[in-house]
Amino acid sequence: MASDETRQFCCFLLDDMLFGIDVGDVQEVLRDQHRTRVPLASPMVHGLINLRGQIVTVLDLRHCLKLPSLTDERRPAHVIVRTRDEPMSFLVDEIGDVLSVRESDFVPAPETLSGVAVDLICGTYKLEQRLILVLNTQQIADHAVAGRSQKQA
Amino acid sequence: MTQHDDFVKDFLTETKEGLEQLENDLVALEEDPQNVDRLGSIFRVLHTIKGSAGFLEFSILRGLAHSGEHLLGRLRNGEITLNSELSNTLFQLIDSIRELLTSIEESGTEGANSFAQLRQKLTDANTTIDAKTQGKQTGNTSTASSKSRAYDKSTGDETILMASLVDGPPDETGQWTGAESEADGFSLDDTTEREDTKNGVDRSVEHKNEPPPAERTTKQSTTSPPANAVKNDSKTSGSGLSSSNIRVDVHLLDQLMNLVGELVLTRNRLLQMTSEYQDPDVLNTTQRLNQITSELQDGIMQTRMQPIGGMWQRMPRVTRDVSQQCGKKVRLEIEGNETELDKSLIEGLTDPMLHLVRNAIDHGIESPNARRLSGKPEEGRLTLRAFHEGGQVIIEIDDDGSGLDTDKIKQLAVQRGFISSEASQTMTADELQRSIFLPGFSTADQISNVSGRGVGMDVVKTNIEQLGGMVNLTSIRGEGTIVRITVPLTLAIIPALVVISAGDHYTIPQVNLVELLRPDPVSFANNVEHIHESYVYRLRGNLLPLVNLGSLLDTEAPKHPANRPGHVPPHLAVLRAGDRHFALMVDQIIGTQEIVVKPLGVALETIGVYTGSTIMGDGSVALILDVLGLGRRAGLFTRDEQTTEGESELVSDVTLIPAERLLICDVTSKRRVGISIRSLICVEQIAPGDIEHSVDGEVVQYRDGIMPLIRLAHFLADDSETKPPDRLCVVVHTVGDCHVGIVVDRVLDIADSPSGTERSVDENSPITGTSIVLDRVTDIIDPDRLVRIADPFLPTTV
DSSP: OGGGOEEEEEEEEETTEEEEEEGGGEEEEEOOOOOBOOTTSOTTEEEEEEETTEEEEEEEHHHHTTOOOOOSSOOOEEEEEEOSSSEEEEEESEEEEEEEEEGGGEEEOOTTOOHHHHHHEEEEEEOSSOEEEEEOHHHHHHHHHHHHHHHHO | OHHHHHHHHHHHHHHHHHHHHHHHHHHHHHHOTTOHHHHHHHHHHHHHHHHHHHHTTOHHHHHHHHHHHHHHHHHHTTSSOOOHHHHHHHHHHHHHHHHHHHHHHHHSSOOSOOOHHHHHHHHHHHHHHHHHHHHHHTTOOOHHHHHHHHHHHSOHHHHHHHHHHHHSOHHHHHHHHHHHHHOOSSOHHHHHHHHHHHHGGGHHHHHHHOHHHHHHHHHHHHSOHHHHHHHHHHHHHHTTHHHHOOOOOHHHHHHHHHHHHHHHHHHHHHHHHHTTOOOHHHHHHHHHHHHHHHHHHHHHHHHTEEETHHHHTTHHHHHHHHHHHHTOOEEEEEEOTTOEEEHHHHHHHHHHHHHHHHHIIIIISOOHHHHHHTTOOSSEEEEEEEEEETTEEEEEEEEOSOOOOHHHHHHHHHHTTSSOHHHHHHOOHHHHHHGGGSTTOOOOSSOOSSSOSSOSHHHHHHHHHHTTOEEEEEEETTTEEEEEEEEESOSSEEEEEEEEETTEEEEEEGGGEEEEEOOOHHHHHHHEEEETTEEEEEETTEEEEEEEHHHHTTSSOOOOTTOOSTTOOOEEEEEEETTEEEEEEESEEEEEEEEEOBOOOGGGGGGSSEEEEEEOTTSOEEEEEOHHHHHHHTTTTHHHHHSOHHHHHHHTOGGGOOOOEEEEEESSSSOEEEEESTTEEEEEEEOGGGOEEETTEEEEEETTEEEEEEEHHHHTTOOSOOOOOSSEEEEEEEETTEEEEEEESEEEEEEEOOSOOEEOOOTTSSEEEEEEETTEEEEEEOHHHHHHHHOOOOOSOO
């Protein structure tokens, strides 16, 4: 039965909400790295990091989801995600566990999610205590690439 | 399915390589139609193509190769001989095969063209020559006679050569051809070899009488040395190719290169950490790691290096085609085939090289007649030379043609408005020669099919500059031209200047760097001028646009460049963006360093001011600045986009003494003037209350001195209404050590003076001409003349 199939999500916290990215899309998870800012880039781009010789663009996930910027002293973490063109780093507040969920627990994104977030969230999975919001990573990457051209136009 | 795709991919790469070999063999065979080795090699390549195409079910390709093979078979058997018509058909065959390969590569199929015409031609070539030979052969079974007849039709010296062969004892000739047709091998050498070993002791005696070796020695004397060189090269590179080489995906190499770069950084950090340890074991181990890493790095770098000879493989064919098209005789010499450079550089250099070779043959080398008249051998020489020098690769394209005609260049440059006739008088031959790199310049009297459309040399220059290289040209009238290309060994690692701006590290490619300055804060403040919302810096009499990197990148609030905390001298890097120079102000200059260039992510590609990124010694990432993009962002090129393309490129060329720059001002609501910017230093706003009077008229205090004012409206006797004078706009002009203020209504812009200026010769008017600038009629004013005529009181000291 399809409903008994499980999926695994790499979970993390962002503004006290639990988000998840399919483990298959996650290359690795890192502690905060030295970031080089990129002047004139889209505000979604939070800089560049050196990932074993490969230069990876860091996206500020809070900015992408229109959440307020991280104010406290917590150092964010990086989730390196494979996107169509290249790996990208998503900046998150705190890394959580890898959770297994049943397909039958899937619920489409709640109507209350506003504006941009609707495009970027595929849906949610109900857990006993809380919800996992599943991110559409390719869509986020596309937004970051397009973000610049919108600004230019 | 995927396996099939892999086969096709391998087939394409191999066939392409094979075709290059085939092309060179064919060019050589044309010079030396009796070279059986060449013929054998051509035959083998076509045979392989035919076989593989059949296996992969590319029927059109197979058919073509088959027709070609058949024709070659007859050539090899001596049934027909190579003439120019035949070799043209064979070259056409190569081109068609290449076309098919492209189609297969792009669409996976052979496409709609069945090349029926070419196949017909190949078959026709078989039959027509058949008919000819049969008609003349008159029952003589020896092929030697048919050969001699065929040769009568071709060039004279070959006829003489062949005569000796025909005169040889008929039975020996017979034996030779007989042996050849018997043997299934391709090369005559094999056959002879086998016979030699069979005959054993008699070998030495036999050898002398055998025509083939004799023929070969005669041949050798007439073959030009370069052809020999090419032949030897192809032989050595051909042997053992399959056994000692493997194909590796370039991406894999790039990845390895990345990892090695990272390993180097890790090693550096480890070395630093372990330097405090006294333990000899730790020290030995790190030392060993150090050594291995260095060797590994060298090795990986080496894998990206390729001999330039690969690219030059195409040149013999190009030379042949172009010289035939132009009706010229050209001998191609190649030196330094084995010179290695980065793979990506070779790719980038191919087009410029092809262009330069075509140019050299079309424009450089004269027609055989002209050469004879000037006492040169009819056959022109074109030498391609490559070598390493000072960590760079030098490539020379050297011809012994007519050289550049500087008089003609001068005449053309003036005629087309590239330079003024006065300027052309003072230009050196070198400067004139360089002007052929200007867009739209061509010295050819007639535009030919091959080159000379006026696009080209500038494209060559741009392409090579994009690779971080340079082009130079030396030419001696009547003796020839050498075009010298200098490129770095590799693109992956470039020297760059590391700077800090607003706390971040940035790197600037060394090729864009002109000079570094650290001016004294006081003189700097005096030399910075504010013109129309931008800053310029006076450097040795030139006005350089001055750009603060932090302001340009929005990492700092815009501020006056001279307005700096404390009295720290500013750091200026004078950069070259295209043909323009500008000064970039940064907070700190760290120094130059070799950096590994890494691409930017897709989200950052469109910003336009970075070309890539790199990793610094401490592992952090630094952006590589795109100097052209910075210049564009700073608005250095905006005026160009308004003027027409050709004009803008030329006036911007610093080496060519550009047409004058004009500061465009409104004097009254109706009168507009352009003031030559040459001796202007800035534009100031002055309150009418600041004006004082001295014996000779209005003056203001300016920079601790007295500056007389000239009201241009009064001077031009224009009584149209002026703006209410709440602020006066004063253009400051220098005369010797003194300043003179020219009062205008409003400053609009800076523009280049157009070439079609109506000249006025009245020495008593400051107006030197009138023309249309920015869509309005504008009087051009020479400030020096204005000052002389207005004759204001000039204080002797400031």
